[in-house]
Amino acid sequence: MNEAPASRVSRLRAFFGLKRNISVLLVALVLLGLGEELWSSFVPKYLEALGTGVFVWTGYQALKDLLDAIYQYPGGILADRLGQRRALVLFNLLAILGYILYLVSRHWSLFLVGTLFVAAWSSMSLPATFSVIGDNLAQRRRTIGFSVQSILKRVPIVIAPAVGGWLLLHYGVIQGFHLGVLVTIALAAGALVFQQRFYREKPLARPPRPQGIGRTFRAFHPGLKRLLVSDILARLAEGLPAGVLVVYATTNLGATAAFVGSLRGLQMLTAILLYIPAGKLAERWGQGLFIALTFGFFTLFPLTFAAYPLFPGLSVALVLVIAFLFAGLREIGEPARKAMIVDLAGETQRGEVVGVYYLVRGLSVAGGPLLGGVLWNLSPQWTFGAAAALGLAGMLWYIWRGPKDVEV
DSSP: OOHHHHHHHHHHHHHHTOOHHHHHHHHHHHHHHHHHTTTGGGHHHHHHHTTOOHHHHHHHHHHHHHHHHHTHHHHHHHHHHHOHHHHHHHHHHHHHHHHHHHHHOOSHHHHHHHHHHHHIIIIIHHHHHHHHHHHHSOGGGHHHHHHHHHHHHHHHHHHHHHHHHHHHHHHOHHHHHHHHHHHHHHHHHHHHHHHHHHOOOOOOOSOOOOOOHHHHHHTSOHHHHHHHHHHHHHHHHHHTTTTTHHHIIIIISOOOHHHHHHHHHHHHHHHHHHHHHHHHHHHHHOSHHHHHHHHHHHHHHHHHHHHGGGOTTSOHHHHHHHHHHHHHHGGGGHHHHHHHHHHHHOSTTHHHHHHHHHHHHHHHHTTHHHHHHHHHHHOHHHHHHHHHHHHHHHHHHHHHHSOSSOOO
């Protein structure tokens, strides 16, 4: 009588690819995500409260993008050489140090120093995350594995930004932001204990010797290089308005911080509802269609803001809802794209290959927010219009030249 429920649970775990180590990784992602999403959307508002201007807001975003680039490669090397558990624990500890610096910061310069450590989790851990899924799931199951990872990584964004906006509204920008960081430190400590106790590291073989950035990149599968071009253009489309979006919505359009936080929740809820059906359909129909759709929605998100002055009769709330729905739809092909990267990265030095891929992508887009700030001083519509044009170029390149299915 007790076997049927256990059997159903086993089938569900198999369907969603929830092997033990993947489950431990997902718990850590949820805990860290719940903490960071309390305040991450409101960093420009916090920096504004510290007395800074647009170039500090966009400079923070550019620094984040730069760190996201340069941390990928050492993150991949450490995942290959230390093993995934020890690497993830190290990245978690570095992030906690950064959160503490955020908590004590009263000047934007110390805040930026803290960002050097905070980015260790979000950036360095990505190659390890890819390696965990790649090592624990067969090739045909990786898209659904990344779908589940994407869902659980984004569940916090449905909840936490609205809570973070409420904290800022009721306690003030600076005190509300610091309360959010305190919660993040507690959740990160919980994730650290959970990883240490439950992750089962396989005995390490002799770690592969790093090949170096240039040699690894030259050895990329040709399809991986072509995918990278579209990915860069799409991330530039995302990056140009990233440093000014919250300020534009709250200051230029008059929306409240709490409403913007709720829109982030709408964006993530839209994405979450798509992941499983899109992942299963990608297994059946191939990855290419869904990746192309993703790049298309990277175009429509900034295009909504760029075209807003042409329709003065539309309410601000409706425009923001439409834009953030498009932002959620951008995720329709993300699990398929990540699975394609893992498939094309090979087996032996997956962490290093993934690290180089994201290093090149990140360095290519790191200046996007600063460029968005320059265009902002001309007109906000210049920022959003340029972003839409870059997104369109990325979609067209992928349709023309991008890999539609893995050819390994």
